[in-house]
Amino acid sequence: MTETPTEPAQPGGQLREPANRVSPRAVSYWRLTAFLGALVEWAVLGVGYAFLPGRPWWVTALLVALVLPSVVHLAVMPTLRYRVHRWEVTPTAVHTRAGWLTIEQRIAPLSRVQTVDSQQGALMRLFRLASLTVTTASAAGPITIACLDADVAHGLVAELTAITSSTTGDAT
């Protein structure tokens, strides 16, 4: 049997957006975590700057150059990310879109899913958020839906577990 290439007929396929957005509270959560991260960075920089003798102009320039990106990150990232993050679960597959600069779309058939977990950190609990991770037998293929409403996440875990436990085989 000689295999000959079969190119897909039309090269113009387009994945549609997954149906659901994550919880709107995710924006505040992302902003808060980004702010806490930036706070540490600013504190270190501020202490370094305060104790530097002389303070030549280029040190000030360097300080601004280091602080500015984190300010932009803080302002832009949460809303951008909220616009990008979407998810959908059908009876046969999970589909997510995530990221803000680099955007990733992941699809896994539910027949190949091995585990379904949910995670909730202390801060996430404050915002009543939870993340859900679906893993397959490939280390390259875990699918995370970040920052869902906690109730939605728990319902989804139950739903996915029911679907995946009904499939047989070892999913490799």
Place this chain on the structure above:
Amino acid sequence: MLLVDPIKTLSQFALPFLITLVGLGSQDTSWSLIALPAMVAGAVGIGVLPWLTTRYRITDTQLQVRRGLVQKTTLTAPLDRIRSVDLEASLLRRVLSLTKVEIGTGVDDSRISLDALSVEQGDELRRYLLARRDAGPGSLRDGHSATSSVQVETVAARPPQPADGPSELATIDWAWLRFAPFSLSRLVIVAGAAGVLAQFGENLPFLNSESVGDAWEWVLDQAIALVLGVVAVAALVGWVLISVGGYVIQWWNLRLTREAGNLRLTAGLFTTRSTSVEEKRVRGVQLVEPALLRLVGGAELRALATGVGSGGVTKLLPPSPLEVNRRVGHDVLEASGPLEAALTQHGAAARRRCHARAQWSTAVAAVFATAATIGLDLPWWVPLSVAAVVCAVAVAAGEAAYRQLGHALLPGHLVTASGILLLTRTALERDGIIGWVIRQSLFQRRAGLATLVATTAAGAERVVIRDLDYGRAVALADAATPDVLTPFIA
């Protein structure tokens, strides 16, 4: 086992023993007369303990291994989860006609190992486990991890014999030795040895700075070209000897066979290794052509499987002719085409991305050269010429990266190729794809490109197709695994 383990233990403790003996001996010679037998007895005791306490048995559904004296552990593996059974016999074990059995169950890093079974016992166990994996329940049997006539009898109790005998896919052809010097994988070992030698070299009595200086003057006195030539020839001859020797030691008596639904690879001059993988677990092959090897028409072949070896990748063939690699690869895949089919290139936008990626090195080199020029007060043309040379190399690298980038979708396999110096063609069974990732960086989105990743449980667990037109990536993924993407296509 009764001999192997004490010798292993003795060799592990040899240094502390020696130090203790010398230490004691310097005070009072009579001490060492008592200490030596005690130490040997201790080593024998420690060595014998695992033999006394390790037992395995095969029930209807499970392989059980029990070990430990005080802290007992029992490992169990369902027979139908056993994916690979490897035999390994070092020189010492071969002299004693023993072998070590390693059983892979698909769970990463936790292979069950049974050391020092007799050769027949090991072979019997291998055949039995691999045949039993698919067969129905059989009789219960017990075994002791050792050689004794009683147990050989119990284990030899007729495992289900495979209906079809082994069929040979490849054997070693000593004409392949010509490829050995062109494979640089052994260079790492040579470099390591050189490093060790340099470490010890500092402590050698004749290697002080004075004698090195003398030697250097002597070298300068001779015709420098002649000396360099001799050194180069010596290095070349040394390399040829090492690479050919290593090739012979590793691949002596190579046989790749197919028996009862398993692929089996045996090879080795001193340490003989045998690797068996269930064919169902082999999800694809990888044809690797390093630049040097490609120059002389050679390649290497690897299998992508779940639950075997390090990272799920097993070498199937040593450096050998490309044609042989393709034939054996197609035999393993049971398809013809994946390793020689013409690939679709990724187009002008992908070419620009390849070149842009390669030119990062030019930017980095230019920055460093400029900084060095300012710092060291070098003439202005230094950074310019450095940038020009790096840029030219990067252009060549970018073009090569684009030329060698490609993909094809065959009825049974997804095929991709990529690489600059190390050209790799991967053929993955379409049935082995368990998910998709479509990634677009900021730059890729502007160029309408995407990186398509097919995730799988075999091999490196992912097959990456870089810089593919976004629409084509979606269409390709949809065509490769029907129905998975269909609900999500607009």
